[in-house]
Amino acid sequence: MARTRTSTRRSVWLLTVVLAIAGLTSAGAVTTTASAAEPIHITGTVTDNGGLPVAGAEVQAVVYCSCEGFHTAGETQTAEDGAYDLVIPPITESYFDHNDFLVHIDAPAGDHAPEWYDNGVSVFRATSIHVPDGRTATGKDVQLAPGSHITGTVTGPRGAPLAGAVVVADFADPNDGGWADTGFPTRTADDGTYDLGPLPASTYRLSFRAPGYSEQRYPTVVVVGEGETAAGRDVSFRPVRNLKRPAIVGKPVVGRKVSATSGSWDPQRVKRSYQWLVDGKPVAGATHASYRPRVRDLGKKLRFRVIARAPGHPAATATSRGKTIRTATPTATTRIGVRPAR
Template sequence: MTIVVGLISSVGLVAVPSAGRAAGTSTFLCTGYTACKQAGYSDSGYSANNDTMYWRMYAGHNCTNYVAYRLVKSGLANERPWSGSGNATNWGVAMKDITDTTPMVGAVAWWRANTPGAGSSGHVAIVEQVVSATEIVISEDMWGGDFHWRRITADSDRWPAGFIHFNDRPLAAVTRPSIEGDPVVGETLTADTGRWAQSGATYAVQWYAGTKPIPGATSTTLEVTPELVDQALLVKVTATRTGYQPGTAKSTRSPAVRPGTLAVATQPSIAGTPRVGEVLTLGEASWSPTPSSTTVQWLADGRPIDGATGTSLELTPELVDQRITVEQTASAPGYTTSDLTTEPTAKVKPGRIVVGDPFALRGATRVGRTLTVQPGTTTPADADVAYQWTRDGKPIAGATASSYTLTADDVGHQVDVALDLSRRGYQDLGVPLTTPGPVTTTPVMTLSSRGTESGKVVVVLRVTAEGVRTATGKVQAWIGSHLVEGELTDGRVRLVITDLPPGKRTLHVAYAGTSVIEGGHVATAVVVPKPPKKRG
């Protein structure tokens, strides 16, 4: 059994000083089977078996038989491991290969013959405790004497000549080591070194994956890394303490290491307006640990969009009325692949056609002239343009080209054009183009004039205009400073210019026009004849 230092120091037995060494000690802690048992010092059952010979030694109170009994009980065969004398003095000689000067618990303390306390046949005992390299506690039985437990220091003359290491007692685990934690990549496991029968030991730890030690894994904690996936883990603890053979103990194997789970630090999100022609941008997810690779896939109503694997997506016409999501996938060795999907956008709305350089109308608003739409620019550039010319706001049948020639039916009316811009996936855009006013017509002026002998010029003006049934408006006629005015009636006016001297004159006639008929001017030569001579 193990005797702690406190118990040894608490037993008040008389020390027997060694001869010639007052400074050293060889202290009997107990004497006799019964007294030792009562004091807490075991004979390991020898008192009940001392009538049996072990290793062919003499039974009873006999150091060699007691030690042989203890060695057989520790697991050795009941057969002396050497030939020749069984006297104690011969033990260290016969077993010199396993004999040295280092005390170990469970080793055989050996004294040569005729040394202090050994007698003529030498002496052997069992080392029960190694307090230090220079202090031990032994149990012993003596030929012609009694059973003892004894404390010896190296500075006494009772110190053994050597120690025979037949089957030294190793440090023993009472409860085996264990692994605490979940064997998942990314987690940290902790090794419990177990409980050991001997206190004061130091412990070395080695982790194993399968049957192989994990390089550098000698701490009581182990971070589970990706290369350990599918391997069962085990921890081996080696206990060491002065005076004992090192003891080892292993934990049970853990379940196979499972892949870890990437922890989501930030969810993915979509920024932008869901409208054709706009660009949506992915706010990427983040994980811990950082994945080795990530992929992106944009989806419309849950279906992948071909080629849409970047961090932005330009919305095209075929996506109208569909909800957009993004699936971002992360992977890392030793971790389960992580798939994250954004919240869906609202349904994609049709785009808006934008006019850059404006459309314009070119041409005069006069009957017979052609009005033409000068193209502008649009985004998208391939928007279709449809035309509809209108008269006073009403469509003109068949007038759907980019140009329109004004007819008599248009005179006096407002003629405009409405443009309809369209493209698949975009809202139609109407662009109205207006003319500055009603369509006008050019007058046809028919003039007749004649001079009279009385100094008059008679002027007749007829005015017609395409698109106008009857022309109206004011007319002026003048020759030099002689001016007369009138107004068309049924498209005709007669004017007379008087007090004109005879001769060839230039007649001017000006038509003021109306809001529909443009004004006009004509000039012609007219002769005012001389008056006839009076007869005698």
């Protein structure tokens, strides 16, 4: 199965709010100015779960802005011995938390789970590092856990693989008791397979998007442990299919309410909307399961159309056979003559 590494650095940038105000770049990074103040340093070593140094790991510090969002304050990479020295130039803008930083570590070259210092799966679980101006915070060591993976295949109509579908794993967010707005994204390969990972061990909710289809979610949450792979999380985007077409019940008669059945569909749980047609033209407001033909409908063909929708599936339409609208059959009456009494 082709593997595309999940872009965990994107989870940092997705949190960045691009603001057109002085002191911010268009990429959302903190702009610093020449100052007599000394830069801040955060130093440490990044190792794997066996204690071996991780070279080339990307280390990034973000700072919170009261004007909303997190912004990049500095970034670096680890050396061959796993050591890093994250240099953060002086920050002068008052709307930033100048001395409190959240640090993200990712090692693209290995199968290591990314993390927010210290052992955080998201920015909301990160441990803030407080550093006074011009000082150095030492010993901020990180041991990266083995990466976890979620894998599966995304298919379309008739089981054909869907290449380029977007798959996102959102993690449980304790900040509000719900789910994080940003997660770990990837795309399916040419054969429709995907590999979300390496990921931190956590509980995830999967969502899938593909051009021409509505968003679909995996029916259950996915719990994946450290270094584990949750395989077989497959999803199929397929059109809704009509198995039995709608049908008008009885004969349509002017002035009498006529009803219709909506047919049967695959999948069974679809949301139905209705439209009555007279001589092929939609009748304004006739969007319920019954209709009362009008005098001007006399002699015309009445049909009942159903539009069925289901999450993750393109909508489908089915229309009943037409029936001619008639007048009510007159009731035969017998005239009885009564002779007047003599």
